[in-house]
Amino acid sequence: MSNSAGDRATIPQTVWAARGRHTGPDPEDVVRRILHRRKESGDIDDFAEPPVGEDPARRVFEARWRAAGTVTVRARLTLVPDPERPPEHEWRLVAEAESPWDDTWPSPATLFWPAGGADGTDGSWDHHATVPGLRFRQANALPADDKEMRRRLRDAAREPWCVDVVVHEAMTPDERGRLSLTRLLPPGLRHRVVEHRAAPQQLRAVNWALKDLGVEVPRGGAVVLPPDPAPKGHDGREHSVRNVFLDGSEPVELVAALRSFVAAPRPLPQGAEEALADLRENWTLRTLAEELERERRLVAMYAEALEAMTTSRDLYKQAAEQALEALAAYRDVPAPTLPHQQRPTARTPVALHQLTRTFERLRLTAKGRQRPGTTEPTSPDDTPGVSPAGDTTPGAAGLADERPA
Incomplete structure (x- = not known):
């Protein structure tokens, strides 16, 4: 929550909020005693002390009453010990009515704390918080x-x-x-x-x-x-x-x-918004009608969440089917042939023919460079210009005529 006053929500007209400090010992015992007394006298309908899980040193008290005989008021008092100034405790009291608050109604503070005398000298709960x-x-x-x-x-x-x-x-x-x-x-x-x-x-x-x-x-x-x-x-x-x-x-x-x-x-004070949300969301002192209404709201909320999950599931299923169809269509299309993957079938005879001619030219050139009078070949096949049958080819004769005498 922002620290800026302009960013905070305003105090609802149905809310009464106060904060103070109790300087005496055992403030929770004082609150329990006063709440018992208020219930016996009919000033409040009921009260409770809900458990606190994470912070065992903190104490929470709830009380409900009917202002002017008809308007239901729910109040929640929180006691937090001050580690720097024991045994002092800071207290926060938030009360919310079903209609805008009337300042002629009883003060919620006097339903949790001793009312005290007119001069306010008795009691130790009415000290300023800061x-x-x-x-x-x-x-x-x-x-x-x-x-x-x-x-x-x-x-x-x-x-x-x-x-x-x-x-x-x-x-x-x-x-x-x-x-x-x-x-x-x-x-x-x-x-x-x-x-x-x-x-x-x-x-x-x-x-x-x-x-x-x-x-x-x-x-x-x-x-x-x-x-x-x-x-x-x-x-x-x-x-x-x-x-x-x-x-x-x-x-x-x-x-x-x-x-x-x-x-x-006026903007809600620092900590008041959390205290009000705690009162509304974690309230435990319910009547049978309120409990039934709460269960109905939970059922409606769960039904809405289930409908949203079902809709999300259907959309996901539809998207998955479309993805499978696209994948199947992709597999039916033949893969394109890349240029470097093409086989050079049409060019193979031409290349082979050129290679053969090149080897033939190299062979003839190597034999033509032999010195005169050299007679290495021993078989008729190795004699240049002479066929196996003993015939002299025209090419060989021409070569012999060109040799020096």
């Missing part, structure tokens, strides 16, 4: 150092599993105003929003730190941080709030800005 010191259920004060503040906001914006909001205090709040605003958000937003709180004297520093992200927080207001990199066409002014009252009342404008941000198309 930025140390950040928590979901607290107002996280920004660092006093400007560079550290800038680094924290930049690192937080690079974690698209969460929704980050920066709130500026117009004046020092009382004890009630120091509580996190996330406790006043709808349940569907509560456990995936991280609140960063800027003190009254930090307005200039926080806007300097937000300059790289292209947004600015108003005095006494709030702004939702865009993901880094920001999606195409993102306008930070649409998710900015002029006034946020820290008096314990519901932050209506902030809720509207957060809802608008969540509803806008």
Whole structure:
């Protein structure tokens, strides 16, 4: 999968996703205990712990419930130990509903983890996955150092599993105003929003730190941080709030800005696409109707594959028959005669005759060069110009007349 935000699929409106870190020991025991409790109270219909094959240290939990009494929700929580910081575990929670997600539905996080108190001090599961010191259920004060503040906001914006909001205090709040605003958000937003709180004297520093992200927080207001990199066409002014009252009342404008941000198309975070595919493809907590429907889909898929194989087989058979026919036709055609393979029958007598004449000429020339008076032949056949019967041939006589006296 590409690392570019423009190449990744967007988050479906039916999906709720969050990622965090559990800093305490034995998180799987905590999840089992909470799921048993939720099933007994009727908050969930059922849960399961499917086996994991390749990674025995990883733990997977599934749960299903009916939101608003009618909409089926399936959720899958994965626990992975952190080898660098034992006994901490990273957790990823992906839930998918049969209809677009309604933020008034219960938070999937509270169906797997302890809900905790209003101040969020109990429990150890609500820590930010990548930025140390950040928590979901607290107002996280920004660092006093400007560079550290800038680094924290930049690192937080690079974690698209969460929704980050920066709130500026117009004046020092009382004890009630120091509580996190996330406790006043709808349940569907509560456990995936991280609140960063800027003190009254930090307005200039926080806007300097937000300059790289292209947004600015108003005095006494709030702004939702865009993901880094920001999606195409993102306008930070649409998710900015002029006034946020820290008096314990519901932050209506902030809720509207957060809802608008969540509803806008956003790319799936790194790892969320795999987690969603794992939820859809490896789900084990099925009802009888779902199991029957799954088997029907498998039968249809196998039938389609068998039909494709049959068609491929027929095409292969047809091609093989055509190849055999072409081979048979090729064998019936006589092989062409190459020029160098032709026999020189017509030229053989002429060549033999010329060879015979050449040998005869050489023989006569050799005998004609013998010295005068030399009488080597002992038989009548070897005497030049004399026939076996003793007759002298005309040629021989002529030769004798030409010899010197």
